[in-house]
Amino acid sequence: MKPPVEHFKISIGSNTQPGNGELTVLFSGEGKPFPLHQIGPAVHNYYLVHTVLSGRGTFEIDGKRYECVKGDTFFIFPDVLFTYSAHDTDPWHYRWVAFRGFLAEPLLSSLGFSVAHPVVHKDDIRSVVHLYRKMQQTLKQTPFPELADLEANGLLRILLKEFGEVNAGRLTLNSLAILPDMERQIKQAVRFLSYQFAKEISIDDLSQSLGYHRTHLSKMFKQYTGVSPMQFLLRVRIERAKELLSGKILLTIDQVATSVGYRDALYFSKQFRRATGYSPSDFRSEYRNEHS
Structure with missing residues (x-):
């Protein structure tokens, strides 16, 4: 696939046999856009997660603006207006995954992610980069799409666990150990x-x-x-x-x-x-x- 002109680099792996279960990966990719490249204002009908590998950019959702740098991950939610754009002199490089599923909303909520809390920071992102890379490779290279769907969905769960652990570490002892x-x-x-x-x-x-x-x-x-x-x-x-x-x-x-x-x-x-x-x-x- 020829990269579009708005990116220095872009590659995407798509799930050709997505399921309709609890959590299903739709596509996963990597991109480094040109300065000031912008997506939105727009609305998706799926969940989309970006992790910044380097550079900077801004993410806006629900009327709030977030300045994102290396180690930041931002969540886009279905049917919620969003915008994100690369910095003018230090455009970001990121990886992403899109997914859907009837357990996505309650799962993300239980991990501490919502429209009101859409960004999490992880200092060491080597493990999540590996998961993103493996997910994309699985979707791009497999001759067995049904098996790729299973593997990608498993990798997504581990990826969300990584982000959830960061949120858990920020909770107070009472809210972590003694849930209402x-x-x-x-x-x-x-x-x-x-x-x-x-x-x-x-x-x-x-x-x-x-x-x-x-x-x-x-x-x-x-x-x-x-x-x-x-x-x-x-x-x-x-x-x-x-x-x-x-x-x-x-x-x-x-x-x-x-x-x-x-x-x-x-x-x-x-x-x-x-x-x-x-x-x-x-x-x-x-x-x-x-x-x-």
Whole structure:
């Protein structure tokens, strides 16, 4: 690929078989733009993380401006307006990764990253540079895209762990070791819904098991995750249904519905269409046409 004129250097590895699960890498790359090169104002529909390897630049999000230097990492969030630009005399050199997934928002929140706190600094970035490089190489060089997807997603988790460790080190002892009781309960609820979605789940039963009133739990759950428990459960089920419909094993719609917690295939189909704009059968046909 011929580098665009706005960069001294640019290279990108793209995931040609991205999944629809918890966390999925879309692409990863490296770039050194010309002075004052700017991206935005713009909005993405995925998460995008940049780590500055050298040089300087500015990052703006939610009306706040951050001056970034070597060791700084900044997070761009879906559907949030952002701008970033290289310095006029010392343009930055950075690596990046884009990803999506239904656990991305609660995971980043639990690691201390949000629109209000989008930047973290790591003095020694050798380990994260290695992870970025390995991720890009995996996506660019593999003859087996399904395996590259698995490896890149694993590397992304380790990369986020590296950044999360920096945030954890900044927390006070109390906030690190003694999380508020409700926050622990919400995280427990998120894990439960994420892994038990195929069962018949009652929010009333979930509330009782955690010791909270349904209304209070729903309010606090939305405060921590951005959605209600039922919306989160629906999101998990629909994403899992997409994986099954796009998989190599040809399941019936009834089998897919049962696998994601719906005993009524017609109701499942209505929910799937409402969430995606496609019927389950049309989604599968569209996916197979695009990847044939």
